[in-house]
Amino acid sequence: MINATAEAIATQEFDSVVADHRAQIFRFLLASTRDVDLAETLTQDCLLKAHRNWTSFRGESSVLTWLMRIAINLQKDHWRNRRLQFWRQTRTNAVDLDEASEWLPSGERSAEQRMLAKERVAHVWSAVENLSERQRTVFLLRYVEELDLKEIAEATGMGEGTVKAHLSRALARVRRELGEKQ
Amino acid sequence: MNRRDEDPKLVRGNDGLELEPELREAIGNFKSSVDAWSDNAMSRPREVIEPARTNWVRITRWALGCAVFIGTVSGGVYENQRQQGIAKAEAARFADQQRELAAERAKEEADLMAKVDSDIAREVPSALEPMASLMDENQGTGN
Numbered sequence: 001m002i003n004a005t006a007e008a009i010a011t012q013e014f015d016s017v018v019a020d021h022r023a024q025i026f027r028f029l030l031a032s033t034r035d036v037d038l039a040e041t042l043t044q045d046c047l048l049k050a051h052r053n054w055t056s057f058r059g060e061s062s063v064l065t066w067l068m069r070i071a072i073n074l075q076k077d078h079w080r081n082r083r084l085q086f087w088r089q090t091r092t093n094a095v096d097l098d099e100a101s102e103w104l105p106s107g108e109r110s111a112e113q114r115m116l117a118k119e120r121v122a123h124v125w126s127a128v129e130n131l132s133e134r135q136r137t138v139f140l141l142r143y144v145e146e147l148d149l150k151e152i153a154e155a156t157g158m159g160e161g162t163v164k165a166h167l168s169r170a171l172a173r174v175r176r177e178l179g180e181k182q
Numbered sequence: 183m184n185r186r187d188e189d190p191k192l193v194r195g196n197d198g199l200e201l202e203p204e205l206r207e208a209i210g211n212f213k214s215s216v217d218a219w220s221d222n223a224m225s226r227p228r229e230v231i232e233p234a235r236t237n238w239v240r241i242t243r244w245a246l247g248c249a250v251f252i253g254t255v256s257g258g259v260y261e262n263q264r265q266q267g268i269a270k271a272e273a274a275r276f277a278d279q280q281r282e283l284a285a286e287r288a289k290e291e292a293d294l295m296a297k298v299d300s301d302i303a304r305e306v307p308s309a310l311e312p313m314a315s316l317m318d319e320n321q322g323t324g325n
Contacts, residue, residue, distance in 0.1 A: 027220035036223045103219035104211055117211050120204075124212040143209045144216050168199060175205055 014054050017063055018047055024064065024145060025071050031128075031140045032075060034095050042078060046071045061154045065147070068155035072137060079133075097125040120178060127177035131170050138163055139170040 025046055029039040049070050050057075057066060101122040106114055128136055134156070141152045149167075153160045201209070 023220065023224055026224060027216060030220050030223060031216045039223070100219065101215055103222070104215040105218050117207075120208040121211045121215050124208050128212075144213050164199070171199060171201070171205070174209070175202075178205065178208055 014051055017050070017054075017067075021064055021067050022047065025067055028068065028140060028145055029071055029075065031144050032136065034100055034125075036095075038078070042071065042074050045074050049074070062151065065151050065154040068141065068145075068147075069157065072156060076133070097122050097129065100125050123177050124174055127174040130177075131173055132166075134158070135166045135170040135173070138166040139174075142167055 022043065026039055026043045029042045029046075030036065033039055033042075046067060050067055057063070061069075101118050104114070104118050104121050109117065128139060131139060137156060138152055138158075141147045141155060142149075147155065149160050149163050152158075152163045152167075156163065158166070
């Protein structure tokens with residue numbers, strides 16, 4: 001009886017975790033893969049894995065960084081498996097960079113400003129695509145998910161100094177890409 | 183003298199990394215585009231597509247069906263071959279038996295005939311003994 005009640009409470013808690021963080025996990029995975037279907041699948045896998053391990057989550061880090069850590073590991077596993085399964089079709093559903101940059105909201109800009117902004121967003125996408133896996137993860141967690149260095153360190157399992165170094169290199173690459181294309 | 187001192191437009195973030203306004207704007211726009219794309223993808227109606235997984239039930243059924251079919255056919259063929267083999271062996275055994283029987287009969291007949299001959303030869307009636315001695319003499323002279 002007590003066990004059943006505890007389980008019900010845990011399920012209720014987890015429902016609110018899903019409601020609070022699903023969108024963020026999905027957004028991070030979407031930015032990492034540029035593939036809506038893959039991002040959805042990995043988000044489901046991430047939440048499923050989190051649900052299975054929810055009772056063992058001790059709250060040493062925030063729920064978000066814990067979920068991000070699971071998502072990052074699932075993504076790594078996905079690419080590793082894909083590389084191993086070389087006989088499989090290698091085509092992905094990732095959209096190209098121009099299509100990804102089309103999503104920029106128009107805001108209150110002139111057509112020319114909008115065009116310029118889209119172009120720059122495409123350059124950022126291009127730079128992000130050419131980053132190493134770690135640099136890309138750190139960059140997206142910092143500038144898309146707006147996590148601070150400590151949270152990124154917790155989510156990636158790297159030290160804060162390493163995170164900062166990766167972030168600095170990623171920024172240099174984005175800066176170079178924007179400078180070259182202007 | 184650091185870069186911030188060189189360029190007053192550089193903005194240091196709370197991570198200690200400096201971003202010039204253009205870069206900050208470009209990254210801000212990048213985030214906005216990811217947000218918009220993600221929101222759109224999250225709110226789109228989801229298509230329920232049957233996952234392209236292996237239909238093990240169907241494959242198992244087919245495999246079992248094939249196994250039963252092959253088993254039945256090969257079992258029938260094997261049984262037929264076995265029956266033919268038994269029939270051949272039976273026929274060969276019967277033929278051997280017949281041959282042995284015929285040989286035995288022939289031998290028995292030959293023995294019987296030989297016995298009759300010898301009995302006839304030995305038991306000459308006393309009344310015919312002079313003729314028998316004559317025959318012996320003729321045989322002795324070569325006539």
